[in-house]
Amino acid sequence: MRFIEANDELSPDAFRTFSTYLTKDTTVDLWAWVPVVMEAGKGKTYPLLFVVPANAGDRVVGLDLGSDPRARAILEEAMTSGKISATAPLALEAGAPETILVLKPVYSATQPSLVRGFALAALSPAVFLERLSLGDNLALELSLISATAPPLALATSGDMDTARASYLSATRMIMAFGNVYALRAYAGS
Numbered sequence: 431m432r433f434i435e436a437n438d439e440l441s442p443d444a445f446r447t448f449s450t451y452l453t454k455d456t457t458v459d460l461w462a463w464v465p466v467v468m469e470a471g472k473g474k475t476y477p478l479l480f481v482v483p484a485n486a487g488d489r490v491v492g493l494d495l496g497s498d499p500r501a502r503a504i505l506e507e508a509m510t511s512g513k514i515s516a517t518a519p520l521a522l523e524a525g526a527p528e529t530i531l532v533l534k535p536v537y538s539a540t541q542p543s544l545v546r547g548f549a550l551a552a553l554s555p556a557v558f559l560e561r562l563s564l565g566d567n568l569a570l571e572l573s574l575i576s577a578t579a580p581p582l583a584l585a586t587s588g589d590m591d592t593a594r595a596s597y598l599s600a601t602r603m604i605m606a607f608g609n610v611y612a613l614r615a616y617a618g619s
Contacts, residue, residue, distance in 0.1 A: 445480040453483045457558055458551045459529055464495060465547035466509075476505050476548070478522075490522045501531065507608070508535050509545045516607030518574055519555065519584055529554050530584075532607055555585035562587075568615055569593030575603070575610040588616070 440463060449461045463480040476495040495501040501517050508515040512535055519528035529552040538544040559570050569588030573581040593599075593616030604611040 440480070442480050446482055449480075449482045457553060457561055459554050459557075460490075460550075460552045462490075462550040462552070463547060464505075464533070464550050466545055476502070478550070479547075489526075493522060495531070504531070505533060505548065508533050508548065511608075514607050516609055518582065518609075522552065527554065527556070530607075556587075559585045559587040568617065571612075571614045571616070573612045573614070575612050581612060584611075590616075593617075 445463050452458065452461050461482050462478045464476050465479055467475045467477060469475050474496060478490050478493045478495065481491055495505060498520060500520060504515050504517045514532060514534045516533070517531040519530055521528050532551045532553060533548040534550075535545045536547050536549055538546050555572050559572055562570060569586065569590055569592070571586045571590065571593075572584045574584055575581050596616045598617040599614055601612055601614045604613055
């Protein structure tokens with residue numbers, strides 16, 4: 431992150447060199463640089479400019495995150511608060527699995543109050559649960575909690591039909607990226 435903040439002129443090669451090692455963490459589908467761009471007649475846009483791994487970038491480079499009202503709201507919230515924020519699950523392209531976009535505002539090295547853009551990590555809730563899996567005797571369920579809507583199921587692992595019939599479960603509330611998540615573990619037979 432400091433690398434991006436220290437370089438007001440970020441090139442595709444520099445981003446790729448800096449970010450490629452991050453792709454070893456397979457919980458993250460892709461890493462991206464999302465600049466804030468002022469366009470005449472459109473106002474602020476938020477294109478996915480640089481993306482690693484490259485095979486993921488082929489599909490989404492140039493996509494304006496601001497074209498999705500849910501993503502735009504989180505981008506603007508992160509710009510105002512200066513805090514890392516995350517979207518509810520959304521698909522970056524039609525037919526793609528939904529991911530949670532985690533966005534960290536990046537400020538200008540020469541104008542510290544100016545948000546230049548965002549470092550983005552796209553997380554797959556299903557892959558996250560797979561990495562947590564503790565064997566066949568445990569089923570996991572991850573939900574996004576909202577004060578204004580019922581819990582939104584993000585992903586499950588294990589045999590949920592059997593698990594939900596179990597009398598033994600534990601729930602851990604996780605506060606991250608400006609959101610509240612519930613991780614429920616069900617004991618198996």
